Amino acid sequence: MDANTREHFTRLHGTDAESRGASFKHLLELTQQPVDWAYEVWDELLTLLREGDNHQRAIGAQLLSSLAKSDSQQRMLKDLDQLMTVTKDERFVTARHSLQSLWRVGTANPALQKEVVDRLSQRFRDCTTEKNGTLIRYDILEVFRKIYDGVRDEQLKQHALALLETEEDPKYRKKYSGLWKDLVARKRGAKA
Numbered sequence: 001m002d003a004n005t006r007e008h009f010t011r012l013h014g015t016d017a018e019s020r021g022a023s024f025k026h027l028l029e030l031t032q033q034p035v036d037w038a039y040e041v042w043d044e045l046l047t048l049l050r051e052g053d054n055h056q057r058a059i060g061a062q063l064l065s066s067l068a069k070s071d072s073q074q075r076m077l078k079d080l081d082q083l084m085t086v087t088k089d090e091r092f093v094t095a096r097h098s099l100q101s102l103w104r105v106g107t108a109n110p111a112l113q114k115e116v117v118d119r120l121s122q123r124f125r126d127c128t129t130e131k132n133g134t135l136i137r138y139d140i141l142e143v144f145r146k147i148y149d150g151v152r153d154e155q156l157k158q159h160a161l162a163l164l165e166t167e168e169d170p171k172y173r174k175k176y177s178g179l180w181k182d183l184v185a186r187k188r189g190a191k192a
Contacts, residue, residue: 012024012060020059024063035070042064042067054094058093058097061086064079064083065083069104076112077111083098086098092132100142100143103142103146103150106143106151107150117147121159121163123140138175138176142179145179164180
């Protein structure tokens with residue numbers, strides 16, 4: 001890892017929100033492609049998930065998710081529990097940002113896709129009594145859509161649509177289905 005990148009990681013631990021935010025954006029951009037320094041910061045990011053403030057926990061989760069594509073040792077399979085914990089963070093914005101980043105993990109490889117889909121499917125079923133359950137359900141279906149867009153897994157699409165149909169409130173079912181509308185319309189159009 002070059003000194004400039006290391007400096008950006010160091011700034012993630014700081015209290016200056018502007019500097020931390022700029023470094024986060026820079027690192028997120030770098031990790032859009034596989035990097036060879038993922039394991040130099042992996043444990044540091046896991047520590048942020050546990051010990052950082054709410055902003056640092058969200059940053060740690062998002063960067064770790066983005067590094068999943070660089071995880072040749074498949075460490076994410078054993079560390080996914082720590083990442084999933086942040087999706088239930090006491091600060092809802094932190095939890096939501098963490099949850100929304102999981103599509104990156106789900107597109108990294110088939111084993112991670114299965115783990116993310118299984119865990120989020122259970123969360124979809126269980127979150128109905130949570131304070132922001134409808135937003136969580138929307139985010140989960142959006143994660144599934146982004147994974148689908150990345151890997152084009154028809155079974156995932158059918159699974160997401162089946163979960164969507166379990167929503168009893170027509171207003172929310174319609175909102176959730178908007179995420180998949182183009183694919184459902186295309187499928188209907190192809191049958192006509």
